[in-house]
Amino acid sequence: MKKEIAILLGFLLVVLALADYAQSAPPPSGKVYNLKFSYHTPPKASIVAAYFNPWTAAIEQASDGRVKITHYAGESLVKAKDQYDATIAGLCDIAFVDPAETPGRFAQMEFDTLPYIFPNAAIGSQVYWDILQKYAANTELKEVKVLGTATIAPSNYAGNKPAQKITDFKGMRMRAAGRTESWIVEALQASPIEIATSDLGTSLERGLVDSCLLTWSAILSFGVKDVTKYHVECNIFSRSWLIVMNKRVWESLPADLQKVIMDCSGPKNSAAYSAANEKMATGAKNAIAGSNKAAGKPPIYVLSKEEAAAWKTALLPVWDKWAAEAEAKKVPGKAIITDIKSLVQK
Numbered sequence: 001m002k003k004e005i006a007i008l009l010g011f012l013l014v015v016l017a018l019a020d021y022a023q024s025a026p027p028p029s030g031k032v033y034n035l036k037f038s039y040h041t042p043p044k045a046s047i048v049a050a051y052f053n054p055w056t057a058a059i060e061q062a063s064d065g066r067v068k069i070t071h072y073a074g075e076s077l078v079k080a081k082d083q084y085d086a087t088i089a090g091l092c093d094i095a096f097v098d099p100a101e102t103p104g105r106f107a108q109m110e111f112d113t114l115p116y117i118f119p120n121a122a123i124g125s126q127v128y129w130d131i132l133q134k135y136a137a138n139t140e141l142k143e144v145k146v147l148g149t150a151t152i153a154p155s156n157y158a159g160n161k162p163a164q165k166i167t168d169f170k171g172m173r174m175r176a177a178g179r180t181e182s183w184i185v186e187a188l189q190a191s192p193i194e195i196a197t198s199d200l201g202t203s204l205e206r207g208l209v210d211s212c213l214l215t216w217s218a219i220l221s222f223g224v225k226d227v228t229k230y231h232v233e234c235n236i237f238s239r240s241w242l243i244v245m246n247k248r249v250w251e252s253l254p255a256d257l258q259k260v261i262m263d264c265s266g267p268k269n270s271a272a273y274s275a276a277n278e279k280m281a282t283g284a285k286n287a288i289a290g291s292n293k294a295a296g297k298p299p300i301y302v303l304s305k306e307e308a309a310a311w312k313t314a315l316l317p318v319w320d321k322w323a324a325e326a327e328a329k330k331v332p333g334k335a336i337i338t339d340i341k342s343l344v345q346k
Contacts, residue, residue, distance in 0.1 A: 037056065088144065098241050
């Protein structure tokens, strides 16, 4: 009898121990998801400090550490032009995609570099999000989950030839990233040359190109300021990029973590982070101005009202060219332009 009681007590202890373990063990939803975030911008670029770092930190904090995101900056994991395909293939889980790196592939999304289309980064980011959701989410972007957008500060001139009057561009060899930017360069009567941003500093130093259009932050972080003599504040166009996630990875996440990620992402957060990044551009401009002065280079030139008006007159026809090219490819270019104008007004 004593033996039977001992066996019973031992059984009860095992049952109680298993019950205690079940209560203390983390539930299936407590699994930690380690995600790889790939992007082409250097780790010291303003968008990393103003956008990527606080964005991923917010997700990790809101998920109580169940989502951890490792950054792979400066093309350390995937080249810029391959970010989208790498995301689909699973080489990275999240990527920062520049549609201009693969001209013609994202025909409905190449309007971002149209001249003077966005008044600032915050509005640009929200408009870009809305247009993507309406026209591209279920077509060109159906293979990924769009998490956010980023519109960077307007692009300005950096080169080894002066550029104040519109006629100064004639015959200039000018770097262009993507089809729309090539049209801008051609409208300035310069010759567009496709060069990756990561190769731009070397190309300028070797004289393969004379000039480029970049944000102050990019001019600073990619070393372009060191190999160019002239800088002009002209604010011609912005660039808008998107942050996407591998769709299989997205669908594998529990619903509560999907909500956490989107609560930290989406149009409003994208606008706030884009605005913070644009604000940091002022610091980059001041750093370039200080560097120019120390090196004995001319100060940053600011276009007069008359000069700015002449540049705008020369460049606005690019809108019509983009719409016409889009319509020829069965893309609703005119409707997209109309929607952009309406959304900007809002």
